[in-house]
Amino acid sequence: MRYELYYWTGIQGRGEFVRLALEEAGADYVDVARLPASRGGGEPALMRFLEDRTAAHRPFAPPFLKAGKIVVAQTANILQFLGPRLGLAPKGEADRFWTHQLQLTVTDFVAETHDVHHPIAGSLYYEDQKREAKRRADDFLRNRLPKFLGYFEGVLDANPKRGGYMVSGRLTYVDLSMFQIVAGLRYAFPKAMARAERKTPGLVALHDRVAARPRIAAYLASPRRIQFNQWGIFRHYPELDRK
Amino acid sequence: MRYELYYWTGIQGRGEFVRLALEEAGADYVDVARLPASRGGGEPALMRFLEDRTAAHRPFAPPFLKAGKIVVAQTANILQFLGPRLGLAPKGEADRFWTHQLQLTVTDFVAETHDVHHPIAGSLYYEDQKREAKRRADDFLRNRLPKFLGYFEGVLDANPKRGGYMVSGRLTYVDLSMFQIVAGLRYAFPKAMARAERKTPGLVALHDRVAARPRIAAYLASPRRIQFNQWGIFRHYPELDRK
Numbered sequence: 001m002r003y004e005l006y007y008w009t010g011i012q013g014r015g016e017f018v019r020l021a022l023e024e025a026g027a028d029y030v031d032v033a034r035l036p037a038s039r040g041g042g043e044p045a046l047m048r049f050l051e052d053r054t055a056a057h058r059p060f061a062p063p064f065l066k067a068g069k070i071v072v073a074q075t076a077n078i079l080q081f082l083g084p085r086l087g088l089a090p091k092g093e094a095d096r097f098w099t100h101q102l103q104l105t106v107t108d109f110v111a112e113t114h115d116v117h118h119p120i121a122g123s124l125y126y127e128d129q130k131r132e133a134k135r136r137a138d139d140f141l142r143n144r145l146p147k148f149l150g151y152f153e154g155v156l157d158a159n160p161k162r163g164g165y166m167v168s169g170r171l172t173y174v175d176l177s178m179f180q181i182v183a184g185l186r187y188a189f190p191k192a193m194a195r196a197e198r199k200t201p202g203l204v205a206l207h208d209r210v211a212a213r214p215r216i217a218a219y220l221a222s223p224r225r226i227q228f229n230q231w232g233i234f235r236h237y238p239e240l241d242r243k
Numbered sequence: 244m245r246y247e248l249y250y251w252t253g254i255q256g257r258g259e260f261v262r263l264a265l266e267e268a269g270a271d272y273v274d275v276a277r278l279p280a281s282r283g284g285g286e287p288a289l290m291r292f293l294e295d296r297t298a299a300h301r302p303f304a305p306p307f308l309k310a311g312k313i314v315v316a317q318t319a320n321i322l323q324f325l326g327p328r329l330g331l332a333p334k335g336e337a338d339r340f341w342t343h344q345l346q347l348t349v350t351d352f353v354a355e356t357h358d359v360h361h362p363i364a365g366s367l368y369y370e371d372q373k374r375e376a377k378r379r380a381d382d383f384l385r386n387r388l389p390k391f392l393g394y395f396e397g398v399l400d401a402n403p404k405r406g407g408y409m410v411s412g413r414l415t416y417v418d419l420s421m422f423q424i425v426a427g428l429r430y431a432f433p434k435a436m437a438r439a440e441r442k443t444p445g446l447v448a449l450h451d452r453v454a455a456r457p458r459i460a461a462y463l464a465s466p467r468r469i470q471f472n473q474w475g476i477f478r479h480y481p482e483l484d485r486k
Contacts, residue, residue: 053397057341060348060394070337074347081340094313097324098300104317105303107347111354119362120375121382132363132375139364151303154296 001085003029004066006046011232012184012225014075014110015063020176021079023219025086031224076103079173088173099167102155102174106181109148113188114233116140116240126237137240141192145185149200152178156202164205171210178203179210184234189241244328246272247309249289254475255427255468257318257353258306263419264322266462268329274467319346322416331416342410345398345417349424352391356431357476359383359483369480380483384435388428392443395421399445407448414453421446422453427477432484 003022007015015031022029035041046062049055049071059073065081072081080100083089089096119136120129152166161169166178182203186193197204210216219225228234246265250258258274265272278284289305292298292314302316308324315324323343326332332339362379363372395409404412409421425446429436440447453459462468471477 054401056401056403057337057344058394058397058401059344060351060391070340072340072344074344077340077344077347080343094300097313097315097320100323101300101302101315101317101320104320104347104350108303108354111351115358120378121386123382123386129378132378135363135372135375139366143364143366148303151301154301158297158299158301160299 001028001067003027003082004032005029005063006032006049006066007063008046009033009043010226010229012180012228012234013063013232016180016226017075017106017173017177018063018065018078018082019224020180020216020219021082021086021088021173023224024171024176024213024215025082025088026215027082027086076100076107079103079177083173086173088171088176090168090170090172095167099172099174102152102166103177105148105151106174106177109144109181110233112140112144112148113185117235117237126235130239133237133240138242141189141242145189145192146196146199149196149203152181153200153202156206164202164209166206171213175206175210176216179207179216182207183211184228187228188234188236190236191241191243195243244271244310246270246325247275248272248306249275249292249309250306251289252276252286253469253472255423255471255477256306256475259423259469260318260349260416260420261306261308261321261325262467263423263459263462264325264329264331264416266467267414267419267456267458268325268331269458270325270329319343319350322346322420326416329416331414331419333411333413333415338410342415342417345395345409346420348391348394349417349420352387352424353476355383355387355391356428360478360480369478373482376480376483381485384432384485388432388435389439389442392439392446395424396443396445399449407445407452409449414456418449418453419459422450422459425450426454427471430471431477431479433479434484434486438486 005018007013032041033043033046050059052058057071063075063078064071064073065078072078090099116137117126117133118129119132155166163169165171166174248258248261250256275284276286276289293302295301300314306318306321307314307316308321315321333342359380360369360376361372362375398409406412408414409417
């Protein structure tokens with residue numbers, strides 16, 4: 001099965017959580033919009049899907065994944081679809097609902113992280129909502145970031161398998177997402193994270209363990225990994241960061 | 244199976260999307276925190292779950308559902324769990340992923356709707372972020388509300404079964420959620436909705452069809468249905484509404 005991932009070019013964004021799963025599994029996939037136009041790529045390939053009002057299962061927004069005839073959207077839903085197919089989901093039903101529940105909590109955290117620099121509207125520039133962003137960042141760093149990271153650290157602690165993974169005793173897609181969360185927050189809020197990480201040693205260890213996996217390490221060193229930048233979810237505005 | 248729903252008392256909130264599914268199915272359930280303390284109810288019953296750091300599957304936040312030994316959290320995940328059990332999910336795998344994808348898009352819309360009155364922080368009062376809320380409401384009513392409602396209307400239009408339901412030819416949990424979205428937005432933004440509804444006749448018809456279902460009608464007329472109020476997701480602040 002060749003998977004087709006559709007996501008904006010130029011940013012990691014929400015697509016990155018899917019890329020990490022495909023890369024870890026060594027899956028056969030194409031990142032469609034990043035192909036040259038001569039090979040059917042470019043953002044027009046993506047827009048054709050989003051604008052086809054006759055399509056039975058039209059996505060609201062990227063990322064979406066085409067797998068044969070199935071088109072699946074919403075990051076956590078894509079991961080839930082891919083998990084068993086790529087060997088990145090636990091076996092039992094209860095554990096699968098739990099893994100997805102954690103991924104949806106990651107989704108919530110990602111949305112809140114994005115809104116730190118865009119508290120008023122995604123359609124406005126950061127510069128047009130800078131004052132509001134500062135207020136939101138203060139609350140985010142004081143309350144929300146410690147609450148989410150503390151929760152995820154607690155999940156590691158309470159996992160009866162005690163192997164350092166979020167669910168059961170082996171790697172699942174939500175571990176890959178936790179890597180991305182830690183990496184992204186370090187880029188966006190280096191001061192706040194230096195402090196927060198003292199209380200979340202399990203997450204730091206999980207980040208390092210994921211980064212050292214051969215396929216992930218190769219991916220991170222490759223041009224397929226887009227660098228963090230000022231257009232994605234995790235953006236570094238020094239004025240929003242603080243110890 | 245007796246289901247136990249855990250959610251804050253006094254608001255419809257995210258719990259309402261679960262309540263509507265349980266009510267439509269005539270399921271045997273208890274709304275735990277709304278029971279008197281003498282019967283094991285009250286918010287302490289809920290807090291015990293959230294604060295039990297040794298629990299293997301501790302939720303990040305309400306709502307969560309206990310079904311035998313399984314505890315499931317995250318609204319869309321609960322509905323995905325309940326759907327097949329209550330006869331409110333379609334049969335095929337592709338349609339189930341699609342239904343869940345739509346529910347996750349509802350989740351995104353609900354979060355954005357909430358943040359209209361709380362753009363800076365959930366920990367602050369509306370009065371402390373009123374100016375920012377006005378700015379966010381302007382963008383929400385101009386861009387986001389029409390985009391989401393237009394998308395959902397398009398889903399009804401593109402459904403090949405053409406029976407007025409979101410997925411396939413019969414009622415699923417996401418139809419119940421669309422009812423709640425329309426009802427909530429009418430309460431919060433009566434002026435903006437009066438205008439928006441002219442372009443979304445399918446959603447209005449779906450709202451009416453759901454409201455007329457015997458079990459839903461009985462539920463809405465019962466004291467089990469908490470009224471919309473100024474503490475939930477959908478709040479009516481006249482200064483945020485506009486034609």
